[in-house]
Amino acid sequence: MAAVTADQTTQKTLGTEDAVDADRVAAFDAAVAADERIEPRDWMPDAYRATLVRQMAQHAHSEIIGMQPEANWITRAPSLRRKAILMAKVQDEAGHGLYLYSAAETLGTSREELLDKLHAGRQRYSSIFNYPTLTWADVGAIGWLVDGAAITNQVPLCRCSYGPYARAMVRICKEESFHQRQGYELLLALSRGTEAQHAMAQDAVNRWWWPSLMMFGPPDDASSHSEQSMAWKIKRHSNDELRRRFVDICVPQAEALGLELPDPDIRWNEELGRHDFGAIDWAEFQAVLKGNGPCNEQRITQRRTAHEEGAWVRDAAAAYAAKHAPAQSSTQAPAPNSAPAHHVEETA
């Protein structure tokens, strides 16, 4: 990768490694402190790079795995309008995954490596997608609550210190707003429908509420990565702070829907100017994280199968490209097997 090559060159010219490192650390720290963006070919601490790869990979994987629970309902959408909307949403999730994979690749990892690690269970995706979509109302609850929680998390990421990640998030947040609104509208239609439809909407909210709160991650005092990520301005707000913000947003939205949030302890706290809410079952969160959620096995198996069954398409496209590549031209596309370039222009 370019950054590595540049490092080595400079070290040779300037002599002692320590002095060079000190200069670079200072330059990096100053850029972060000044709220400037770090770009792919800038020097950055190894741990910063590793943290970003871990977080962006998990984020990209979540988008791709997140296609499954909703795609489950495309063939059974109750109208052509709803079906077209749902297909557009699932296609967006694929797009979001691709923006994020591209952004992650600027850090020196490859698409192939990222997918291998997902398939081998060595990189995670959001636990929320290990819950099943049992009824049509779940599509609405996912849009309102799951995408709503994601937006609350993602809006501050638009100001993340790593340029390509921040730019990907700007694009994603713009598109995510449609996801949330279509879900809310879907739930509203059910809530105002027949008694059975209303009950279906309430049941979906009952099942998705708590897992949505868990999407913000462990409480601040138990979050292993938070402090360093905040110092690096990868993260701008703590897990608990974002979770509280989300609850405050949802309470009036639930009222407007005519649905109840399944937490008897939610009440306005005049003194703190925010809502109090009940205790989250972190044992459940840990269990799902460890692979014991309702759908962990199903999700990863389906992802692996899709990848394997798509191999012939990738092979055919590569064979076609090789066959039709211009013989000897300086402007030709790189051969399919050549090593991918680093992103010269930062992506996304």
Next chain:
Amino acid sequence: MSSSTDWPLWEVFVRSRRGLSHTHAGSLHAPDAEMALRNARDLYTRRSEGVSIWVVPSTGITASSPDEKDSFFEPAGDKPYRHPTFYEIPDGVKHL
């Protein structure tokens, strides 16, 4: 063979409307230029964000190095006289 190897990387530039330049939108993998264009349409113009797309193999781009950015761009640093605000013009002089 290729299923175990990534397709080449392409940088995507989108012209959002006539009269504007193509702007870097992001990157993607594709086996050839034609597929790169189609993928770019699906990935970067799902909401009519463009009227024209360029795809360029990432290997075809030569970039300046961030390590030498100071010295590389230094020649322009001490030439404020290239800007119109460098010059003092008496009050009341118009169209200048």
